[in-house]
Amino acid sequence: MRRSSASLRAFPISPVSRSTAYRGLATHSARAAAAAVQTKPTPPTEVTSDDLPVVSVAGRKIAVGWDSRTWSRFHNLWLRDHCRCSACYHSITKQRLLNTFEIPPDITPTHAEPTPDGLKVSWPSSEPHVSLYPWSWLQQHSYDPPLHQRESQLDKITWGSKIQSSSPTITYEEAMAADDRGLYKWLSHVDHFGICFISGVPPTPEATEELSKRIGFIRETQYGKFWDFTSDLAKGDTAYTTLALDAHTDNTYFTDPCGLQLFHLLSHTEGTGGSTLLVDGFYVASILKELHPDAYSILARTPVPAHAAGEESEIYKPYPPSGYPVLNHDPVTGELTQVRWNNSDRSTMKNMDPYQVEEWYDAIRIWNKLLTSADSEYWVQLGPGTAVIVHNHRVLHGRSAFTGKRRMCGAYIGVDEYRSKLAVLRERFSSDTAEAGRSVWSPSL
């Protein structure tokens, strides 16, 4: 893929500049002034019935004044489209029933007023239609300006080799406990750190499979569903050898690489070696961005093709075939969302801008140097009883060479299954959203 030098400047805004913008906003809010030192954006305080926001219909928008200086503007069309009355929105399935395309593009409310329960808007139609939008929902979803931080990586905790003194760990008992609190703790660790160890796991494939299924169903791939393997080259991949493996993410040859992978060393006999290597790709990327912004930028925009073709019956390649960059970002927030890196599985780099070939090789050389620095590498000798789960979109894994015979088992879990489970547990256990049942106004809908 060729890009002009002009498009280089169109690189998405960084999380830093976005949070700075939020801080600037917060300092303009009278109510928020006291909290302006916080790095998180400061939304207006909760609406109380004796202090309702000011509502004003102005042309194609309704303005809501949260306090003397903080206003949100919502387009009439947007508000009508987001009506969640029982006629417009199915309260059980949480699906839109309203026909968006029947809304006149220039729709204007006949009336709008603040009520203790929210913004009440009456719409012109053959039958009277009234919408009620809860204040907290309007604050959560305010887009002009955004008042709440989008789901963000600010709660991610990046780490280097020093994590070994306090690596995130839960017990097998916690993970399996029926009340799901331990499961929530487990997935919260994965969300924050990208890894979590599970201690006290019975050293059997059955127990490890049950553990994996606590999160979601196992994602079947060309390697099978739940894997239980030794170094016998049963599959045409170096994972099935005794060779050392450099830090990499799995499935760079998939359009959607697996989200989590869990592994458990069941036995290692008649030999030594085989330490597990873990590297936080987000940590290394943050250093790269700080010290070598040009290298970061080229890794963020150069797609890398990849393949898995060690079996005669398979040729896996991502789609589109030009592949994906090493560093992938949220197009809205500019945040790093996914690291894809496996230098062994990289295909022929045939789509390169001829003027950027050397620059790209320089960039991966620096990236590799940072990935393999003592400050980044977390080496751990795993044994039977301790499983580890790795977020494959963030944390790279590898191992040292070994002798003897190792029996390893594990599973992949799709990133969407993991994120769904985490969201449900958050809904159940987090104090802000703990309510009876999922409302049509749930912030995640």
Ligand SMILES: [Zn+2]
């Ligand atoms: Zn409605």
